[in-house]
Each structure stands twice: as structure tokens, then as C-alpha cells.
Amino acid sequence: MHGHEDAAIAGAILQGDVERYSELLEKYQDSVYAIVARRVPADAVATVAQDVFIRAYQSLSGYSGTAPFGNWASRIAIRSCCAYWREQMRHRSRLISMSPTPGQRQWVEQVAACKAPDEADHLVKHAEAAGIMEWLLGQLSPEDRTLIESVYIDGMLLREVAAALEWSLIKTKVRAMRARRKMRQLLESIGESL
């Protein structure tokens, strides 16, 4: 039902009624914004989310109308976030440091010292935890970062991520497994260096 409604709106926009784009924006801004907010730094969310809707407008003729506009826009959002990290890596403006800070190492040590999962609950709120996660993701390629964020953090299905990144399912599975293994090895290396 949503797909048909969205297709009708998209058709009207393509005919020149650009103001109707606000209907699609209103309907899907929250979901697209949330996807972007989980993947890029807070200060870049508004810009990247705006970029997603502009890209969606520019390639609206490619929207088939079989699924809701939001599904199609969320794929653009994932690709835009990946492009954001690729751009950051190219300009080296937001490079993550090559090794964790002493505070972050200490945090890992504290977690490792906890015997039961409940004991580590209070450590979740530490700033070091977010720093470690950023550091780990920063060691991955932009594509692997997007994949890990989508599958292991966002809880998306592998086939959904494969469709968004325009990869085969096999390639997505293999890359997800390798990226996760790399992150585990990095965590282990911090643990060993303590």
C-alpha cells in the first residue's frame, strides 16, 4: 500500500510538482535520520541526512515503486554513510588514532577483570567504551565499517545489507566474518598488551 502511495507521489514529483517531495520527507525523515545518526559522527548527521534526501530526489526516476520509498531511501542512506567514511579516509581529516589511549586500555582491563556480565554493566557508560568502539571501527575499511554497523550493531539482515551495498550475499557474508574476526583480533591485541 505504502509503495503505491509513494509511487504516486514520486510520479507527481517527476511531472514537476516538486513540493510533494515534502510528503515523502515528512514520512521517512525519522527513519533515514536514525540510520545516518547510528553511522556517522553527531556533527555530520544533518549534512549526510540532507545529502541522502537530495540524492534520492536526483535519482527519483530510478525508484520503482514496488516497495515503500523508505526502503529505497534507507539503501541510499547506507551508501551515503559509506561514502562519508570513504571521503574522511581520503582527506585524513577524521582519522582514528593508530592505537587506543591508556584510558581505553584500562577500560578493557576492567571489563576483562569482571567475572560476571552484570558486574560490567556500570562500565558501559564510560566514555572510554565509545572511544574503543570508534577506534575498532576506524581500523576497518569504509565498506567493512558500514557492514559491521549494519549487521552487528543495527541488526539488519545480511541480504538487506547485501542489497544496500550492491554486493552478492556470499561476498557480504565473507566480508562480515573477516571484519568481525579483525575486530576480535584487535581487542585481543589490546588485552595481550596490558
Place this chain on the structure above:
Amino acid sequence: MKKQDINQLEAILSAVFRAGKDQRPTPEWRVGVMGAVRRCHAAENIAVNFAMIPVKLMWRLAMGSAVAALLCVVLYMTFPAQKSSLIEVPLDSFENAVTVVTQI
């Protein structure tokens, strides 16, 4: 580091990453997006107009040239070479055609 420690770390880090990332779009942001979309739309229209004008003009020029060429060929074939009345040199049939046209 044991495997269960790593698992625990993974779980904590996933929870950390999800936390505090629930930003919502503001009305100002929405106005900004619609403004950008309108600018894109306007730019597309300008691009289309710029592209269309030379194409139309070039088509008209091409059609005009084709008609003129056809007319020349018809005249060339209709009027054979004749002697000029001024000089004793036979005129080229094209010159002849031009002379006839100017006389008309």
C-alpha cells in the same frame, strides 16, 4: 584474554555504540532539505532549457540548409549552360542558375 572476555567486550561495545545515537531531525533541517531540493529542481530546469534551445535552433538551420541545397540542385538541373551575352565564355550551369534566380 579469554574468548568469553572478548564476547563480553563485544556485547558491551555494541550497547555503547547504540546508546546516545537517537538524534531526530529538526524543523530547520527539513526546511533546509526542501530548499536544496527546490534549488536542484530549478537547476534541472535551467539545464534542460539550455540544452533544448541550441538543439531546436540547429534543427531549423539544418532544415533550412537542406531546402536551399535542394533548390540549388533543381535549378542546376533545370537550366543547362548558356553562352553569356557579355563575354564569349560559356557560363557554368551553376552561374547560369544564379543568373536566372536573380532575374526572377
